[in-house]
Amino acid sequence: MKPETALKRFEDFLRQKELRMTQQRREVLLLAWSTHDHFTAEEMFSWVRKEGGSASRATVYRTLGLLVEGGFLAALERGQGQILYEHILGHQHHDHMICLSCSKIIEFRNAEIERLQEEECERSGFLMVHHSLTLEGYCSACQQRGAVPDAVLDRESEA
């Protein structure tokens, strides 16, 4: 989805909630659409600053909240109390494997899993907006480096 389209949607969303479109909210939305990567609230704030934007830190946080509420951004919780955001309107979702030793992130996508998720949702009458599948474990490099705790290996050998 193009930034202009997203902006239009955002305006609609705000109107419906009887909220107002402001320069600051525009800035944040456009910056969110200027990257295809995850970003934190602080990163967004620094971008605003770099671009000479006028949004304050508080406004950035408030606007990110609105964007998540409206389904424009997905919030991905990933340890250490920091929240990662990514724009999701019109984008394909990907899942993650995260190495507990070196923190490497491997992205993958499996259409069959997606389909089964939809099936589960139908079964429960659940309207899915977003999903997040994260596999935690050890990447092949770390396995070879012997970076896997014995407690984990013990468990593995039992199975």
Place this chain on the structure above:
Amino acid sequence: MKPETALKRFEDFLRQKELRMTQQRREVLLLAWSTHDHFTAEEMFSWVRKEGGSASRATVYRTLGLLVEGGFLAALERGQGQILYEHILGHQHHDHMICLSCSKIIEFRNAEIERLQEEECERSGFLMVHHSLTLEGYCSACQQRGAVPDAVLDRESEA
């Protein structure tokens, strides 16, 4: 897995890391095994207090960190900066649907999805320790209440 077994494993884990088993660590591990639900660090601390345990807040946090590191507990990031823990050794994993409106949590388990995840791991040479699949959206009750934002409905109708 029984609490005593878990305790034994924890002792092994500590020994391997040249750390010591203490009364406080024992308390925390056993309390973690006394519930089958998720819990936060603060909840664990209040349990310790209620049981007349001696572990302080700091020790609770430190011990939970150790337990996660050893693969005894899973840490589930779920918004608002709070981390939920659950013991995972010897337990079957379940996934979650979370309602964005009423926060209701629906648990589900789909063996086929689990299998496909394993397949993806093999493909990448990844040793999975834990996985977390969370579907965010709106439960059927909230859909009927009209609690779904229009931006979401619009997106839905396009697809």
Place this chain on the structure above:
DNA sequence: ATATCTGCAAACAATTTGCAGACGC
């Protein structure tokens, strides 16, 4: 014995909030 642990309270980091003035609609 000695190195690790613990409790305490202070430090931290990320995020939220109250309020007075600014600004969309």
Place this chain on the structure above:
DNA sequence: GCGTCTGCAAATTGTTTGCAGATAT
């Protein structure tokens, strides 16, 4: 013009850390 927004700085929340004494091995 009215009611919402914003910026600021202070408040909150959840978690971590430094240090002196306590404790496991």
